[in-house]
Amino acid sequence: MEALADRIIPPDPQTPGGKDSGSAVFVDRQLAGAYGSQEGHYVRPPFINGMKNQGAQSEGGPRKDYRDGLAALDKICKAREGGKAFADLTDDRKDAVLKDIEDGKLELEGIDGKSFFALAIKDVQTGFLADPIYGGNHDMAAWKMIGFPGARYNYLDWVSRHNEPYPLPPVSMVGRAEWSSNNSGAK
């Protein structure tokens, strides 16, 4: 999962990738909870495949999709890439495999590879951009990168200040790391 997260969001000199920012941890925690088991969704039978615009009709839910999808990804890599699992490939080979899955050129066994990869993209990016309390976006790296000030509450002084950069750093729902140390200068 970490290898996959780091290709969906590669690290760069300024901002960590999916792995170091915690997106894989985020996905793990989400899958272990309500999201993974489709809690709250309507899961009564029958499960009939319909049109895409009628919405997903999945009996298993994301937890099963990831188990099946990650296993199938390794299996196809081992078959095609000289016995290597996905995580052991070079970045270029990882990207080539993922691109082929995305384009529907490479099919995974037992699961729709295109849909699985789309799900992984969505979840990894969600973790990157969600509040750090969920395990991703470590140290608000993604929010710093894009310029989102986070869980702030009052912009009354700023609504009329057009086209000026907002000066304050991001804050999580549980505050900022500096708040718990003695040398806090940030607001």
Add this chain to the structure above:
Amino acid sequence: MARILPKKDVVIVGLGWTGSVMANELTDEGLDVIAIERGPWRDAPTDFPPSQMQDELRYRIRHELFLRPDQLTFTLRNKLDQQALPMRDWGAFMPPNGVGGGGVHWNGEMWRFLPSDFVLKTHLTQRYGAGFLPADMTIQYWGITYDELEPYYDRFEYLCGTSGTAGNLRGQIMEGGNPFEGPRSRDYPTKAQTQPFSHTLFAKAARELGYKPFPQPSGNLSTAYTNPHGLRMGPCTYCGFCEWFGCSNYSKASPQTTILPVLVRKDNFTARDNSEVVKINTDRSGKHATGVTFVDSSGETWEQPADLVILSAFSMFNAQLMLHSGIGQPYDPKTGEGRIGRNFTHQTISSVNGFFDKSKFNFNPFIASGSIGMCIDEFNGDNFDHGPLGFVGGGYVGQVQTGARPIESALTPPGTPKWGAAWKTAIKDNYLSTVKPGTGVHGSFYAYRDIYLDLDPLYKDRFGRPLMRMTIDIKENEAKQNRYLTDKFAEIIKAMGATSLAKTYRTAPYDATTYQTTHLNGGVIMGADPKTSAVNRYLQSWDVSNLFVLGASAFPQNAGYNPTLTVGALAYWAADAIRNQYLKKPGPLVDA
């Protein structure tokens, strides 16, 4: 067997906007009122604390405040000959649950419908001829005019403290407001909200193109306000977590901020939460309601007898409860006969995202309120000549961006890969300089013979009752309307200075997976003719005269505006009819 509770004067099914309005009005009349609510009790300060609401994952992505589909959902198909399948998770719309209903997590848009919207069929037929309308379009008269509803629009606006700029004050067109609106008897209670950068820029571009932009009327307040019940609201702080979230700042109008603190202190009011009404009971004649049956959170069944039943659940659940209770003839799309389930409509929504040069534009897009926005109304209703265009209907278009919560608002220009280094660079380069209006093209959705609600033959809810089946599609008229409006909207976004646009049209088939507002309407429609409507002009059931059905379920078709103000006005209108006519002489207020 159900255990029977002591009789009440009034039982109210659903304690959202309309249930709260009605409960407060009827308790003022001295009646003993009980409200039964399917979801949990919710108070603003404890359930929506500002330290906790700015959680996009929990509230927007995972839908924490909404109804859960395992409690109740719908099945969907586009055409009569298709197999309907259940919506296992929400997408196209987000049904509310719990005390306050949709009033908890709405944006607060406070639009009045146009005078011509109420007499739509007559108006269009007179202007364009009957042959201009599609053969299967079933638009019809509301049974009430704008002028009759105006005092009640005013009342709901003042309840909520609405912030806006009047466009038509007693017939006089006012600079800066919406020149197309119907006459209003007095100005808005509070001045319009201050507009952030991108919204202001949209207005400038629109003005330069010859339009008359105006601030979207807002239930997020520009200033402190004390409403007619003596409840105090505070100015909105533009936190950008309004849509999908609750507001404990007392800045967003909701039942919690405008009615409930008064209502819950009344001795003649009782509420039961986490209790789902499963049936409206009638006597042997079928013409008189005796009360309701509900199931509490422990699965126990109770019967609540009452003299008067107010059905005030979310629109589609009103229709469902009518069908489950066997009240009113179910609609049949083949014959066009029947009352319940007909003229089901939604909203025709699309948007245009604009990507700007980041070295010149910094929008700080996270600074916004739920109903912030600058809009134009040149393309709403019949404000423009449809003759050469070959469709009817329209909507407002505007920069109505409600914030920039990053999971949904880290966008990339068209052609950017969906993952990898290019995606990462693109969200970094575009987040602060993107205009993302959300429901920026907000079009009408007119009624059709084969778009309707009925009970699903296959799928059941947790009580074993059939789910409600939606048969709905985007018709050619709505698709044409949307294409025209979206193109007009894109011209304005382009004129703001966008370097690239991402334009999406609303097209068939109706898609359960993309959000299109939660403005579901019809199914228990009001009207003047008992053959083609379920309730009369006072929202009183034609079949059962001690049953009133409130909400957008009464709309015969949908206009190009958000529905809540009209829903609230109709609740006051119905409450007035009950207080001043019905209670004096119980029985049908209109002869069938």
